[in-house]
Amino acid sequence: xxxxxxxxxxxxxxxxxxxxxxxxxxxxxxxxxxxxxxxxxxxxxxxxxxxxxxxxxxxxxxxxxxxxxxxxxxxxxxxxxxxxxxxxxxxxxxxxxxxxxxxxxxxxxxxxxxxxxxxxxxxxxxxxxxxxxxxxxxxxxxxxxxxxxxxxxxxxxxxxxxxxxxxxxxxxxxxxxxxxxxxxxxxxxxxxxxxxxxxxxxxxxxxxxxxxxxxxxxxxxxxxxxxxxxxxxxxxxxxxxxxx
Numbered sequence: 001x002x003x004x005x006x007x008x009x010x011x012x013x014x015x016x017x018x019x020x021x022x023x024x025x026x027x028x029x030x031x032x033x034x035x036x037x038x039x040x041x042x043x044x045x046x047x048x049x050x051x052x053x054x055x056x057x058x059x060x061x062x063x064x065x066x067x068x069x070x071x072x073x074x075x076x077x078x079x080x081x082x083x084x085x086x087x088x089x090x091x092x093x094x095x096x097x098x099x100x101x102x103x104x105x106x107x108x109x110x111x112x113x114x115x116x117x118x119x120x121x122x123x124x125x126x127x128x129x130x131x132x133x134x135x136x137x138x139x140x141x142x143x144x145x146x147x148x149x150x151x152x153x154x155x156x157x158x159x160x161x162x163x164x165x166x167x168x169x170x171x172x173x174x175x176x177x178x179x180x181x182x183x184x185x186x187x188x189x190x191x192x193x194x195x196x197x198x199x200x201x202x203x204x205x206x207x208x209x210x211x212x213x214x215x216x217x218x219x220x221x222x223x224x225x226x227x228x229x230x231x232x233x234x235x236x237x238x239x240x241x242x243x244x
Contacts, residue, residue: 001033001056002224006150008212011115013094016241017057018107018152020224024049026235034226034235036101037065041235053238060242063099064089070126072135074119087132088121090139097242103226104160104218106195107152107239108133112142118241123154123199125162129169133202144207152239153225156217157194160229167191176201 001023006016024033025048030041035053037046054062064077067084075084077091077098089098090110098120100107105124111117121127121136140147161184170177170193180197184190196214203211218225218237226234 013115013244014111016109018239019237030235035238036236060095063097068122070124072130072132087127088136090119092117099240101236103228103236104155106154109150109241113146147208149211151213153216155219159219160193161190162193
């Protein structure tokens with residue numbers, strides 16, 4: 001079963017990856033390793049895929065799957081409430097699996113040089129703009145210079161088309177964000193945005209400089225990734241991190 005693994009230098013007790021769309025049991029258009037139970041796929045297929053996720057990748061527990069709403073809410077594990085509305089999850093306890101699901105939005109995985117804290121954030125453009133990364137970092141006990149980040153597979157800078165209103169919202173919060181957008185040559189009223197660049201800008205502003213990843217495009221790499229922008233009705237990948 002294939003996965004995308006971070007190209008980062010972290011302690012050996014850290015385990016992290018993003019799944020691909022390959023290796024599961026779901027039928028088209030969710031073929032085949034769909035992990036989202038809210039997209040119209042057969043519930044039994046999603047259940048089987050989630051079991052495969054745990055078994056094939058040797059997860060220490062079944063992950064908590066968030067109800068993601070493009071918010072800035074962060075859940076800390078272990079978690080005992082029944083309200084799963086959040087877009088990031090953090091823990092400082094071993095073998096607690098932090099997981100977010102995406103299909104174009106940016107999954108961001110966090111850990112520390114000490115290997116004793118981890119987090120996963122779902123950064124769609126709204127959450128990224130509103131501060132989901134900043135809220136996630138607030139949970140960490142480590143100094144910001146000791147936080148290490150990986151940017152998982154998301155829609156790339158040649159495919160993420162937005163209107164001027166989106167550009168304005170980002171620039172209003174941080175003027176440097178303007179450098180992450182360029183006019184779309186195919187439609188002058190639209191812009192192409194670079195989520196990876198904006199995430200790096202936001203993290204750098206916090207003092208986090210050890211950042212890797214950002215080299216995939218879910219929209220263009222159809223064989224590997226689900227893409228909501230490309231297909232509409234589609235599945236979800238999971239980005240997962242924990243420490244032993």
